Amino acid sequence: MTAxxxxxxxxxxxxxxxxxxxxxxxxxxxxxxxxxSGGDRRAARRMxxxxxxPILLLLAVGRPELIIYAAFGSxxxxxxxxxxxxxxxxxxxxAAALLIGGxxxxxxxxxxxxxxxxxxxxxxxxxxxASLVAxxxxxxxxxxFFTIFAFGALxxxxxxxxxxxxxxxxxxxAAFSVLVGFSGWVGTRLWHPGAARAVVPPxxxxxxxxxxxxxLAVVAAGSVGHLLGxxxxxxxxxxxxxxxxxxxxxxxxxxxxxxxxGTFAGVAVTALILWPRxxxxxxxxxxxxxxxxxELFMQRHYGMALVFFTPLILIMTxxxxxxxxAELIRDxxxxxxxxxxxxxxxxxxxxxxxxxxxxxx
Numbered sequence: 001m002t003a004x005x006x007x008x009x010x011x012x013x014x015x016x017x018x019x020x021x022x023x024x025x026x027x028x029x030x031x032x033x034x035x036x037s038g039g040d041r042r043a044a045r046r047m048x049x050x051x052x053x054p055i056l057l058l059l060a061v062g063r064p065e066l067i068i069y070a071a072f073g074s075x076x077x078x079x080x081x082x083x084x085x086x087x088x089x090x091x092x093x094x095a096a097a098l099l100i101g102g103x104x105x106x107x108x109x110x111x112x113x114x115x116x117x118x119x120x121x122x123x124x125x126x127x128x129x130a131s132l133v134a135x136x137x138x139x140x141x142x143x144x145f146f147t148i149f150a151f152g153a154l155x156x157x158x159x160x161x162x163x164x165x166x167x168x169x170x171x172x173x174a175a176f177s178v179l180v181g182f183s184g185w186v187g188t189r190l191w192h193p194g195a196a197r198a199v200v201p202p203x204x205x206x207x208x209x210x211x212x213x214x215x216l217a218v219v220a221a222g223s224v225g226h227l228l229g230x231x232x233x234x235x236x237x238x239x240x241x242x243x244x245x246x247x248x249x250x251x252x253x254x255x256x257x258x259x260x261x262g263t264f265a266g267v268a269v270t271a272l273i274l275w276p277r278x279x280x281x282x283x284x285x286x287x288x289x290x291x292x293x294x295e296l297f298m299q300r301h302y303g304m305a306l307v308f309f310t311p312l313i314l315i316m317t318x319x320x321x322x323x324x325x326a327e328l329i330r331d332x333x334x335x336x337x338x339x340x341x342x343x344x345x346x347x348x349x350x351x352x353x354x355x356x357x358x359x360x361x
Contacts (some may be wrong), residue, residue, distance in 0.1 A: 262307055
């Protein structure tokens with residue numbers, strides 16, 4: 001393994017340090033901005049359970065190659081993390097419809113063996129449509145990232161079983177995640193009559209422009225990735241969606257930088273994990289171990305979360321489609337740069353529409 005973790009870790013450390021808040025009343029750093037809260041730990045435990053049961057069942061029946069399908073279903077558990085039980089149930093149900101829709105479309109495209117340009121076009125259209133839906137319902141995590149990531153990843157996996165088998169795994173894992181998210185009600189029996197999510201949908205023009213950003217960024221990243229001969233252009237397309245989830249231009253630039261530097265550190269961690277060439281069972285256990293810190297830092301610090309999320313995704317990819325780990329790591333780093341830069345460029349070029357003001361008569 002030729003990848004060296006030192007430059008990546010150095011860059012990531014610089015990015016992490018730059019985001020630690022400084023109190024306006026003193027020069028003391030506030031490290032609490034990076035420390036997970038009790039809510040973060042509860043959400044991480046739920047996500048770990050949501051991942052663990054489907055993965056352990058697949059290992060028990062000797063089908064580790066299906067773990068990637070279970071994972072994208074389990075990502076439903078990342079939604080509605082801080083809400084009361086009935087609102088989390090609603091939130092995760094809406095997210096499941098989007099995520100499983102993207103996963104099923106990806107599985108069908110893999111069966112149909114669509115060409116790269118067709119896949120790029122499909123993913124771009126899906127990004128725009130999912131953006132409108134996510135904005136309408138106020139889904140958090142915001143944007144269509146997990147939907148298009150599920151589509152691109154599963155569309156790129158050669159069919160390894162009849163289509164209904166991986167589809168059933170994704171649907172079952174999503175349903176189990178929703179069940180885990182609601183399970184706390186059994187112990188507390190707390191209900192909140194009349195509770196409602198405070199969702200203020202963006203104006204139609206703003207939502208349309210935001211969806212257009214996703215379409216343009218995904219098309220640009222996927223096209224560049226494919227023309228450069230990269231092996232996993234869907235990674236570039238998914239990375240292009242990441243900066244656009246932030247609300248402001250500065251936030252989008254910062255999030256794009258987090259995506260790059262966090263990924264660099266993450267591929268270094270991946271190289272360390274894969275260097276001794278561990279067996280399949282150890283790789284599956286590594287996936288389980290990585291999901292907890294991923295969710296622990298996902299809202300607290302996106303760049304830190306990617307240090308763990310990146311090896312999780314790469315190991316799942318290797319389990320589904322065995323290949324050269326060095327090539328996989330190289331593709332992930334390069335395509336993340338292409339995608340993040342595409343997303344940031346679109347964020348700079350395509351600005352917010354001006355709000356109409358009515359002058360008093």
